Amino acid sequence: MFQILVALADGEKHGYAILKDVARRTADRVRLSAGTLYGNLSRLEGAGLIAESTRRPELVLDDERRRYYLLTEFGRAVAVAEAERMEDALVQARAKKLFRKAKLA
């Protein structure tokens, strides 16, 4: 679900675009199917972390069946908190020399 929030961080997207964005950023390590994607979108929408966008793109680009989702302020705050938590965890792991080999930052 975090990946979906990150996908929406830089602007509204429809479902398929979210799916592609997540796959690209994680190098296909996280692959969402239609079922998983919309199950998560439903929960995120229910929790108020995302919302359906009222704006539509230019008519020629629009597909009426597609709905566009955007990150709400609350959703952004939650995503930020989660990212900071993960960053903390990474710093601590590095300090404890968890990684044997040097990793590219």
Added chain:
Amino acid sequence: MAKSSESLSQRIFRTLLRALPFDFRVNYQGEMEGVFREQQREMEERGGFLEALKLWKETIVGIFTTAPREHWQILTSDCGYALRMMRKNFWFSAIAILTLTLGIGANAAIFSVVRAVLLRPLPYPNPQELIFIRQQEKKIGVDDLGLSVKEIEDYRAQNRTLAGLAEYHSMSFTLFGHGDPDRVRTGVVSANYFDLFGIQPLIGRTLLPDDEKLGAPPVLLLSYEYWKNNFGADLNIVGKTFEMNDKVHTVVGVLPPVPQYPDENDVYMATSACPFRTNKMHLEDRNMRMMEVFGRLKPGVTVAQSGADFSAIAAGLKAAYPKSYPENVGFTSVTNPLQEELTRSARPTLLLLLAAAAFVLLIACANVANLTLARMARRERELAVRSALGAGRGRLLRQLLTESFLMALAGGALGLLLAYGSLQLMTDFVGRLTPRAREIHIDSGVLLFALLIALGTSIIFGTLAALFSRADLTASLKEGSTGAGSGRRQGRVRNALIVCQIAFSFMLLIGAGLTVRSLYKMQQVHAGIEPQRVLALRATLNWSKYADAEKTRLVVSKLLERVQAEPGVVSAAISSRYPFEPEAITGGPESVSLSFLIEGRTLEPGEAPPVTTFASVSPDYFKTLGIPLRAGRLLAETDKDKAPEVVVINETAQRKFWPHEDPLRKRVSGDGGEHWATIVGVVGDVREFGLDKAPAPEAYVSQAQSPQPSALLVRTAAEPRGMQRALTGAIHDVDSQTAVTHVLTLEQARYESMASPRVTASLLGIFAGLALVIASAGIGGIMALMVSQRVREIGIRIALGARPETILQMVIGRGLFLAGLGIAIGIVGAIGMTSLVKSMLFEVPPTDAFTFAAVGLTLLAAAVFASYLPARRAAAIDPNEALRAD
């Protein structure tokens, strides 16, 4: 080609989406199909079978992991909503749950009985192989003759269909050597008895073949309950000795806690240890019948085959020993599965009660359906708004069903508690009908049954409510909240449900009414005796001490002398049995009947010989019981052992066998002509075998001439119970080893003899009462709803001059109309059911006009009562308020 395979994939995908909840699909189906289409297009560009497989795998896994989560979320949301609604409509919910509790509870209780008694197999290995063998004299109505030792030997030797044959009979003996002398119910069995049933001992051993050899050292087996209650479950009990019947008995084992059939016994002994069984008469005389016989079929043999086998052996015995098997009595031998045998008498009553409980449940269901419909009518606006906001009909139905199921579950849980609470009552009641009663308990099967009923009823009334709610919800938004013409179809359904409830209630009330009336008639019957202040005691002699007739005569004479000398005793008698004895009630006249010969009369070919019940009594028997003399004389002290044999008959015997002649001085023989007795008197009839049974022909012989002491009957000047101690003391003065048991007054015995019909009537009455309450509540609810829906109309009528009485009449009249319709249908139903109850009634026809009229009036009165409050409220409507309200 690509296009058609794409559309096939899309079709498959759309089918898979049906796993997801309806609401979810409404929201996201379109987008999901779009996403899947894009993914497919990408996959086709990349190409390869593996890619396609990967996509389908991810898609299917994704859908089937999301679906359960979404369904669960909706369920928890519906449950939360349902609980809030139930709290909001507290009284409705409470009434509905109470109704369901009664309906489900009654069914669970009766089902627990039916399951234990009729459905569950006997708790022995391969119980379907166990059979019970009976000898009958069909033509003269003797259903169970018993078997003699000689007959058992013959069947054992000649049968070809049994793997084993075991004998059983039960006696009361006195056990010495453990505290006070203890009367013990003793099962006397053949050595293979426990092996036949597959019973392994808890400690020690069961019987060995050597144990039943004549002269073998007597051994005892203790039942689990007797061992636990009397010996503190002493593990060292094996080897201990006790004295019984003047012999030392050694305990060899203890039985496990299994149900015992056909009777509960305290101890068991081998046949060789029973003084009765081993005396010369029983061993040699083929006619001394007192044993029961069980068998286990050989593998692959059917009950029918064994029946034919035994029937053939019986025919052979008849041919070989004509003196023991009179002509034309229809002597034969039959076999029955043991399970059936043990439940025969219980079956009709239990099935009747199951039907009654099912009726109550149907009535409860109809009631809750009606209440739900009524509630939905009030919630029409809410439902319409929700529908307008996007909730589909399916979603609403699901939510309604969740509410219904929660109520039914609550009703079911409480109903189970009710059933559990009534367990003891059921066990006591059914215990009179079958020994399987002790197996009744609430187990997982009953829980499952209750759950299924709860599920079933919730589906029925939830679906009914949803189906018949308004088809066009948006139209109801346009109308007022209580539109004048709203839900006409719904109203018809509700009325139909009420009419059905009334009809079922009527039938149940008729059943209860008829059995109650029957019971009342039974209680009014004059038994033919004066039971007030008569005490009956079972006095069991130490049989081995009084092995011959002379000794028995002596002790009987001493007993009577001693008892009659006791202050407060008006008269006393000894007899072989007495009226309303439990064995007489359950066994019926057939259990003490024999065929006899009338001097000077020969039987036509094929004619069945005359049959009478008989009893051996001392001279004061008739005086003690208050049986009137009708002709001739009673038995007297002069009818001693060496005097000519005499017999006294009752009026029924006279009517049946000497309808046109005087029976006095006629001679009869009970042993095929060897000995003849002269009829010296005729006494009044006594309904010995139950108040609901016509008196059977009876022959009384003198105890002095045919000693068979079993019961002591004492008429007392004061309260008989107060004399119990003194009388027991008097008996023990004569013989301290005599066990005195089953002490009760004849009035008590009379009361107890009606226990079974009394409890049946009570249970039916309870069910009928429940039905009446539920149906009345139903009518009240419907009338209240009708009034609330027609407030405007009624307000207009009042404004236009209608008087309160008119409004009252209108509402109550409607209630009466519905009740009347239900009663009419109920009458037809009740008449159709007459065959079911006929056998349980006494002097009451199944279409008894009085009962039908009383029940009809009761239901009409209930309808008036239930409609009254709503009618009052209708009559008190303020027309101004009514017209202003929307």
